[in-house]
Amino acid sequence: MQKQIKLILIFSFLFGIFTADSQNNTKPFVVVLDAGHGGKDPGRPTDFGYKEKDIALKMVLKIGENLKKYKNIKVIYTRKTDVFLELRQRAAIANKADADLFVSIHCNAHSSNAYGTETYVLGLHRNESNFRVAQQENEVIFLEEDFETNYEGFDPNSPESMIGLTLMQEDYLDQSILLARYVQDNFTNKLKRKNRGVKQAGFWVLHNTYMPSILIETGFITNRSEGDYLNSTVGRNNISKSISDAILDYKSKLNTDDIVEVATTNEELKPSTETEDSDAISNTSKNEANGIIFKVQIASGSQKLATKSYNFNGLDGISRKKSNKRYHYFYGNTPSFEAITALKQIAIDKGYKSAFLVAYKNGQKIAIQTALKSTE
Numbered sequence: 001m002q003k004q005i006k007l008i009l010i011f012s013f014l015f016g017i018f019t020a021d022s023q024n025n026t027k028p029f030v031v032v033l034d035a036g037h038g039g040k041d042p043g044r045p046t047d048f049g050y051k052e053k054d055i056a057l058k059m060v061l062k063i064g065e066n067l068k069k070y071k072n073i074k075v076i077y078t079r080k081t082d083v084f085l086e087l088r089q090r091a092a093i094a095n096k097a098d099a100d101l102f103v104s105i106h107c108n109a110h111s112s113n114a115y116g117t118e119t120y121v122l123g124l125h126r127n128e129s130n131f132r133v134a135q136q137e138n139e140v141i142f143l144e145e146d147f148e149t150n151y152e153g154f155d156p157n158s159p160e161s162m163i164g165l166t167l168m169q170e171d172y173l174d175q176s177i178l179l180a181r182y183v184q185d186n187f188t189n190k191l192k193r194k195n196r197g198v199k200q201a202g203f204w205v206l207h208n209t210y211m212p213s214i215l216i217e218t219g220f221i222t223n224r225s226e227g228d229y230l231n232s233t234v235g236r237n238n239i240s241k242s243i244s245d246a247i248l249d250y251k252s253k254l255n256t257d258d259i260v261e262v263a264t265t266n267e268e269l270k271p272s273t274e275t276e277d278s279d280a281i282s283n284t285s286k287n288e289a290n291g292i293i294f295k296v297q298i299a300s301g302s303q304k305l306a307t308k309s310y311n312f313n314g315l316d317g318i319s320r321k322k323s324n325k326r327y328h329y330f331y332g333n334t335p336s337f338e339a340i341t342a343l344k345q346i347a348i349d350k351g352y353k354s355a356f357l358v359a360y361k362n363g364q365k366i367a368i369q370t371a372l373k374s375t376e
Contacts, residue, residue: 028074029251031067032094034104035060035077036215039084044109050221050231052107053082059105059218062240067247094209101179101247102213107221107230115223116194117187120215121176172324174300175212178253182246183216190245191238193219216243254302291362292371294340295319295330298352302326313350330358337372 035057037043043052057079064075076097078090094102108118180198188195196217218239221227229235298312304327305311307318312329319330331352332343340357347355359371 026072028072029101030074030076030097030099031101031103031247032076032078032097032099033060033064034090034094034102035079036104036106038079038082041084043107044221046109046221046227048221048224048227050107050227052109052221055107055218055221055230055236056105057082059236059240059243062237063103063105063244063247066241066244070248073251091209094211094213099209099211101250102209102211103179103243103247104213104215105243106215106217107219108217109222110220111222113223115220115226116196117184117219118196118199118217119180119183120199120217121173121180122200122213172210172212174297174328175250175254175326176214179212179246179250180214182249183214183243186242186246187239190242292366293333293335293360294337294368294371295358295360296332296340296344296347296355297358298329298331298347298355300326300328305329313352315347315350331355 035053037053037056039053041053043056046052060077061080064077067073067075076093076099078093079085090104091102108114177198184195184198187193219226219230221230230239298315298318302325304322305320307320307329309316309318312318312331315331317332319333321328321330331347332340334340334343344355344357357368359366359368361371
């Protein structure tokens with residue numbers, strides 16, 4: 001009898017350890033919240049006395065407060081007080097934490113009376129306006145000591161420097177866009193703020209984070225009305241709730257096995273309509289010689305699907321690639337940029353409204369711009 005009791009006690013003890021270990025091994029969903037600017041870097045100047053660094057910090061702390069109500073979410077702040085942080089320090093905090101998301105909060109500024117919200121993911125600046133926003137946020141580098149060494153010659157004022165930022169984050173691009181879309185939808189549908197869209201630009205802080213990452217411009221502090229709203233408790237709380245709700249929606253979406261149709265921006269690179277047929281043939285031959293092919297990415301998700309036409313609205317020629325525990329699905333495979341552009345339109349007509357182009361060289365993913373430059 002005593003032996004049986006001892007065995008039961010030993011079993012219970014070991015079971016308790018096993019259960020505790022199992023619970024401890026369950027990784028929480030880690031969100032790193034980054035309040036832009038801080039300390040000697042106040043952010044963009046304004047005539048109304050608002051300080052971007054203060055508004056961003058208050059919003060971040062409120063977002064964190066909202067998320068901490070959920071036991072399976074862990075919140076990490078890059079800063080919780082008015083201190084100066086280098087861009088590389090912010091990225092390092094997220095990487096060290098093995099975060100699932102990086103969300104950077106900012107306020108916009110402009111010499112005009114512009115207003116509205118916009119959310120950025122990493123990518124080449126698609127127009128002068130996007131480049132200007134990224135340029136302003138990246139200029140904080142000049143306030144850092146030894147910035148020439150730490151950033152290896154990166155120049156925030158150089159469009160060429162921006163081009164080198166994109167490839168590191170491309171595997172996370174579709175997830176970043178998904179979160180950005182949730183943020184903008186909440187701003188528009190719940191708060192009735194002007195939606196300036198999901199955009200791509202070359203932000204250094206997004207480039208060096210190894211997880212889905214977004215930068216939110218919550219509004220223009222240079223617009224008196226919007227600045228008043230951002231600086232008010234009600235405005236900050238409303239915006240913070242919209243952002244935390246978007247993060248929860250994103251997390252919920254990742255926990256399903258549904259395919260996530262990737263969104264894209266309305267500023268995606270457009271092919272020239274002036275390309276001569278002979279030029280197109282020549283460029284295709286060059287791409288073949290250089291090992292460059294183009295594909296249309298139509299979807300991604302955690303579910304592994306057979307690449308059959310019945311799973312993709314009747315599209316044939318589907319390929320699948322696994323990256324970062326997610327499956328990416330592609331339509332088409334051709335060295336011709338003109339042909340892949342036509343296939344993209346077919347995918348859109350089949351219901352994949354946010355399909356976008358990707359390029360590979362000898363099996364390695366490269367930026368579309370790099371692939372196009374090889375034919376110049």
